[in-house]
Amino acid sequence: MSFVSIEFMVFTAVCVAGCYMIPKKYQWVWLLVFSYIYYLAAGPSYLFFILFATTATYLGGLWAEAGARWAVPAVLLADFGMLAFIKYTNFILGNINGLFGTNIRELKLLLPLGISFYTFQATGYLLDVHWKRCKAERNPFRFALFLAFFPQIMQGPIGRYSRLAESLYAEREFDMARIERGLYRIVWGFFKKIVIADNAVLYVDAIFDNYNTMPGYGIMGILLYGAQLYADFSGGIDIVIGIAEMLGVTLDENFTQPFFATSITDFWHRWHITLGTWMKDYLFYPVSLSRWMGKFGKWCRTKFGKNIGRALPICLANIIVFLVVGIWHGPAWHNIFYGLYNGVIIGVSGLLAKNYRDWKKKFGIEKDSRLFYCFQVIRTFILVNISWYLDRAGSTHQALIMMRDSITKFRIGVDIIDASSTWAGSAYAPLIAALFGCLVVLIHSILRERKIDTRSLLMKKPVVIRCLVLFLLLMSLVVIGNKPLSQGGFIYANF
Amino acid sequence: MDELIEILEDIQPDCDYETCDTLIDDGILDSFAILSIVSELEDAYDIRITPADIIPENFNSAAALYEMVQRLQG
Numbered sequence: 001m002s003f004v005s006i007e008f009m010v011f012t013a014v015c016v017a018g019c020y021m022i023p024k025k026y027q028w029v030w031l032l033v034f035s036y037i038y039y040l041a042a043g044p045s046y047l048f049f050i051l052f053a054t055t056a057t058y059l060g061g062l063w064a065e066a067g068a069r070w071a072v073p074a075v076l077l078a079d080f081g082m083l084a085f086i087k088y089t090n091f092i093l094g095n096i097n098g099l100f101g102t103n104i105r106e107l108k109l110l111l112p113l114g115i116s117f118y119t120f121q122a123t124g125y126l127l128d129v130h131w132k133r134c135k136a137e138r139n140p141f142r143f144a145l146f147l148a149f150f151p152q153i154m155q156g157p158i159g160r161y162s163r164l165a166e167s168l169y170a171e172r173e174f175d176m177a178r179i180e181r182g183l184y185r186i187v188w189g190f191f192k193k194i195v196i197a198d199n200a201v202l203y204v205d206a207i208f209d210n211y212n213t214m215p216g217y218g219i220m221g222i223l224l225y226g227a228q229l230y231a232d233f234s235g236g237i238d239i240v241i242g243i244a245e246m247l248g249v250t251l252d253e254n255f256t257q258p259f260f261a262t263s264i265t266d267f268w269h270r271w272h273i274t275l276g277t278w279m280k281d282y283l284f285y286p287v288s289l290s291r292w293m294g295k296f297g298k299w300c301r302t303k304f305g306k307n308i309g310r311a312l313p314i315c316l317a318n319i320i321v322f323l324v325v326g327i328w329h330g331p332a333w334h335n336i337f338y339g340l341y342n343g344v345i346i347g348v349s350g351l352l353a354k355n356y357r358d359w360k361k362k363f364g365i366e367k368d369s370r371l372f373y374c375f376q377v378i379r380t381f382i383l384v385n386i387s388w389y390l391d392r393a394g395s396t397h398q399a400l401i402m403m404r405d406s407i408t409k410f411r412i413g414v415d416i417i418d419a420s421s422t423w424a425g426s427a428y429a430p431l432i433a434a435l436f437g438c439l440v441v442l443i444h445s446i447l448r449e450r451k452i453d454t455r456s457l458l459m460k461k462p463v464v465i466r467c468l469v470l471f472l473l474l475m476s477l478v479v480i481g482n483k484p485l486s487q488g489g490f491i492y493a494n495f
Numbered sequence: 496m497d498e499l500i501e502i503l504e505d506i507q508p509d510c511d512y513e514t515c516d517t518l519i520d521d522g523i524l525d526s527f528a529i530l531s532i533v534s535e536l537e538d539a540y541d542i543r544i545t546p547a548d549i550i551p552e553n554f555n556s557a558a559a560l561y562e563m564v565q566r567l568q569g
Contacts, residue, residue, distance in 0.1 A: 131547035265525065280526055285546040288530050297534060314530045350527040357508070367509070 001041045002489055003154075003239050004193065011038065015150075016179070016246045024171035031145055031168070031247065038150035039113065046112035049086075050148060053079055053115075057122040058143045061129045061136035072130045076123055083119045086111060091331030114153040116328060120278050122147055125161045127282050134162040142169055151243040155236050155490055157254040158274040164251070172248035177459065180466075182246035184455050187473045189238030193490070194481035196231035196437035199430035200224040202482065206416045208392055211402050217416055218406030222385050225392045227438050229491060230258065233272070236490040257445045258384075262376035264345045267384055275328075279321050288317040307354055315347030322346065329391065334399055338390035345383065423482055433480035499561050502539065506531045516556035529554060536560070542567040 001008045015034045019027055039050060060075030090106045097104055125146070128134045137143040145168060146161060147153075207214075207221030234255040244251045254273050261267035268276045287293060293313050301309030319340065326339015349356075365372050386403070393399035414427035422430050447454055458466055500512045507528045510518070518524045524532070532554075533544045542564060553563040 131545075133547070133550070265527075269522075281546075281549070284526060285530075285549045289533065289544065289546055289549075294537075310531050310534050311527075313534075314527055317530075318527075353527065 001038060003236065004190070012243055012246075016243075019172070019247055020174040024173075027172060028142065028145055028169045031149065031249075032141060035145060035148040035150040035153070039148060039153065042113040043110075045110065049082065049112040049115055050118060052082060053118055053122050054140075054144045054147050057126055057147070058137065058140050060126050061143075062138075064126060064130045065136040072126060075126055079119050079123050079126075083115055085109075086115065088327075088331045114155070117156045117158055118147045118153060120158045120275070124158070124278055124282055128161060134165075137161070137165070145169075149244075149249070151240040151247075152251060155233070155240070156272075156274055157237060157240070157252045158278050159251060164249070167248060167250045170248065175248075178248065179246050180459065181455050182242040182244075184458065184470070185242030185245060186239050187242075187470060189235040189240075189242060190477055191437065191473050192231040192235030192238065192441060194477045196434050196441065197228045197235060198482035199434035199437070199480075200228035200231070202417050202422065202430050203414070204228050204392070208394070208398075208402075210416065211393075211398060211405070214411075214416060215402075215405040216409030216411035217413075218389070218402040219410065220412045221402070222388050222392070222406075224434065225388055226385060227434060229388070229391075230255075231437065231441070232491045257449045259381060260377060260445065260449050261380045261384075262373065263349060263380055264342060264383055265349060267380055268342070268346070275325070279325060283324060284317055284321045287320055288314060293317065308351065311351045311353070315351050318347040318350065319343035332395070334390050334393055334396040337396055337399075338387055341387050341390060429480075430482060433482075436480065437476075496557065496561050498539065499536075499564070500557055502535045503532065503557060503560075506535065512557040516558070519551040519555050524554060532560070536564055540564050540568060 001011065011034070015030070019030055022030055036047075040047060056075050056078045060071050063071035064075075086109050089109060093104050093106050096102060125134070129136045137146065146159070146164065149159075149164075149168065152159060204221055204225045207217040207224075211218070237254045241251050241253070252274050256270045256273065258267055258271040261270050293316070296316070297309065297313040300312040303309065304312065320343070322339040322343025323336065324339070325342070326336045329335040329338060389399040389403050390396065393402060414431055417427050417430075419425060419427040424430070444454060458469060503510070503512050507524060510523055515521075515523065519529075529549065533549075536542065537544060544563075544567065548563060548567070553559055
C-alpha cells in the first residue's frame with residue numbers, strides 16, 4: 001500500500017478517526033492492529049521476518065535485563081544475521097562467482113518491507129536495555145507496536161524506545177490543532193514527493209540510463225538527483241511524521257536543512273539523522289571504545305605523538321562506520337565506495353581539526369564570518385554532490401565515467417527526455433515544475449534555518465489564509481505534479 | 496577539576512568550561528571531541544569509560560564529567 005494512493009489515505013483516515021472514538025486504554029491496541037493490517041497488505045510472506053525480530057528482541061530484552069550475558073550477542077546475531085542473509089547473500093555469491101569463476105546460483109530472496117528500519121530499531125532497544133538506558137518492555141504486544149508502528153515502518157525515522165514509548169502508549173485526547181498541524185506536514189510531504197521528486201526523476205533516470213549514448217549531462221543529473229533524493233526521502237518522512245502527529249505520536253526528526261551544512265560531518269548531523277545517531281551510539285562509540293581500538297590508540301600515541309595518536313583511532317572508527325553505512329545503502333561496490341568516501345573525508349577532517357583552527361587564526365578568519373560560512377556551505381554542497389555519483393550510478397565504473405564526462409563533455413538541456421511521454425507534453429514542464437518546487441523548499445528551509453516554525457506561524461493566520469495555503473499546495477500536486485509516477489514508491493522503502 | 500578543564504581546553508578551545516552546561520545539547524562537543532576527551536580521561540585518571548557512559552548527562556558540563564570520573568574511580 002503506497003503512501004501515494006487512495007487506499008492509504010482512506011486507511012489512514014479510518015485509523016485516525018477510529019483512534020479517537022474508542023476507549024483511550026485501547027488506543028495503542030488499535031494502532032497495533034492497523035500496523036499489522038498495513039504490514040499484511042504489503043505481503044503476508046513478510047510477516048515471518050517482523051514476528052521473528054519482535055519475538056527475539058522482546059525475549060532478548062527481558063533476558064538481558066535479568067543479567068543473561070549471552071542474550072545480547074545472541075539476539076544481535078539473530079537480528080542482524082537475518083538482515084544480512086536476506087540483503088547480502090546474493091552480493092557475496094556474485095563476488096565469489098566473479099573471483100573464482102564458479103557458477104553458484106543466486107537465491108530468490110525478497111526484501112521484506114522496512115526490514116532495515118525495524119532491525120535497527122530492535123537492536124538499538126536491546127542495547128539500550130543492556131546499557132540500562134531504558135527498562136525492558138514487559139508486554140509483548142506493546143513491544144510489537146514499537147517495532148511495527150505503520151507510518152514509520154517503511155522508511156523510518158529509526159525510533160528510540162526511551163523517546164517513542166511515552167507517546168506511543170499514551171492515552172490521547174482528540175486535539176484539532178494537532179490534527180491540523182499533522183495535515184500540513186503530510187501535504188507538504190506530498191508536495192515535495194510529487195512536484196519535485198517525481199518530476200526530477202524523469203531527467204535523472206534518463207541521464208543515468210543513457211550515460212554512454214548521451215554523455216556529459218552528469219552535472220545536471222546529479223543536481224537533480226540531489227533534489228529528487230531529498231524531496232523523496234524527506235517528503236516521505238514529512239508524511240510519516242504528519243500521520244504520527246495526527247495519532248498523537250511524536251517521532252524524531254530525520255532532516256534539518258542538510259543543504260546548509262558546513263562540513264560533511266555537519267551534513268550527516270542533518271541528513272538521515274536517526275541513522276546517523278544510531279550509527280554513532282551503537283557502532284561508532286562501541287568500536288572506538290573497544291579494547292583492541294584502545295590498544296591501537298596507545299600504539300599510535302607512542303608512534304605519532306599525542307595529537308595524531310589520539311585522532312587516528314577515531315578516524316579509523318569513522319571509516320568503519322561509514323563503510324557500514326555504505327553497505328547498508330545497498331549490496332554493491334559503488335555503495336561501499338560511497339560510504340568510504342564520506343568516512344575518509346570525515347576521518348581526515350577530524351585528524352586535521354587542530355590544523356584547521358590554526359589556519360583560521362593565521363588567516364584571520366573570524367568565527368562568525370558570513371563569507372567563510374558561505375564558502376563552507378558551497379564546499380560541502382560540492383563534496384556531497386560528488387558522493388552522489390557513487391550513490392546513484394549503477395556501478396563504480398559508471399560513476400567514474402560520468403564524473404569525467406561531466407567535465408570533458410559538459411552538456412545541459414532537456415532533450416534527454418521524450419517530450420511526448422511527459423504529463424505536459426513538453427520536455428521543459430517537469431523541469432520547471434521541479435525547480436519551482438525546489439525554490440519553495442529553499443524559502444521554507446531558510447525560514448527553518450532561522451528557527452522559524454512555519455506551521456505555528458500559519459496556524460496563527462485566519463482560517464481563509466490557512467485553507468488557501470492548503471488549497472494551493474494540493475492544487476500544485478494536481479497541476480504540476482508528475483501523475484504517471486505518483487503511484488510509485490519511495491526510494492528508501494527499498495532498504 | 497583544573498586538570499580536567501585543561502584537558503577540555505586542549506581538545507576544544509574557545510569555550511567557557513567553568514559555566515557551560517550544554518556542551519552536548521548545543522553541539523559544542525562533537526563525537527570526535529567526545530572520544531578525544533574519553534581517551535585523555537582514561538589515561539589521566541586510570542579509568543575505563545564504556546559506551547554505556549556516553550550519554551549527554553555525563554558530558555554536558557565539566558562538572559558532570561568530573562562527577563563521572565569520580566564515580567568510575569570509586
